[in-house]
Amino acid sequence: MDFLSILGIVLAVAAILLGNFLEGGELASLLNGPALIIVLGGTLGATLLQFPPNIFFRSLAMLVWIVRPNVINTHAQIEQIVSWSYKARKDGLLRLEDEIDTLTDPFTQKALQLLVDGNDNETIQNMLELEINVKENRDYQAARIFEAMGGYAPTIGILGAVIGLIHVMQNLANPELLGAGIATAFVATIYGVASANLIFLPIANKLKTHVFAETQLKEMIALGVGAIAKGENPKNIELKLSAYLFEPDPKERGA
DSSP: OOHHHHHHHHHHHHHHHHHHHHTTOOGGGGOOHHHHIIIIIHHHHHHHHHSOHHHHHHHHHHGGGGTSOOOOOHHHHHHHHHHHHHHHHHHOGGGGHHHHTTOOOHHHHHHHHHHHTTOOHHHHHHHHHHHHHHHHHHHHHHHHHHHHHHHHHHHHHHHHHHHHHHHHHHTTTOHHHHHHHHHHHHHHHHHHHHHIIIIIHHHHHHHHHHHHHHHHHHHHHHHHHHHHHTTOOHHHHHHHHGGGOOSOOTTTTTO
8 A cells, every 4th residue: 555645645635725724715615516527527538539548448447556556576576586597507497387377477477488488588588678668658658648637637727717707707797696707717727737736747657656666677577587598697697686676675674
């Protein structure tokens, strides 16, 4: 569970509500149905027009990463690759075939299968890099959906403000109707700017961070398996892969 995401959302909303309260405003002043429909509906419509269906549905599947990201244990993966190198050095590559069925990650299974099948380092690297690049590009495109929504929302908010002002101008002779139009005008702008900077753009950047982390892990796996195929010393493989570590081993920190 990514508690920072939850904390960030709660803190952002709380800061706006608290600031509004301290200024003497009421919660009802920030609630406006027409403005919400204009901003969210317009933003979603423009986004659907920009992206194909497969990218859109992929972005929905990735959205869960905001609170429940994929677990990435670089230390454990390095230990596993190094153990494979020792086993291959001692008993041969075919002895690693039993390890394939114990793996749950399709990419790692494919990498080890390519190794067991006796492919050379260059072939393994080329095949795995192709899969890495294709998935990375697809996931980055999916993350860009929220980036696009962050770009459209403020503009749609201004559009909502203009619509509200038009409503005001049409009812200058009816003062009792002016309040609703003015409220829609200002609240629509708030919705557009707030949703872009507090929701859509942060989500896009966080998803990109997760995509980058997964890509780094897969590149490390490809490098490690390729090193085994070249017959490199297990100690050298461990030293090479340790460059991918961003923090000390949790065991060393007493975790």
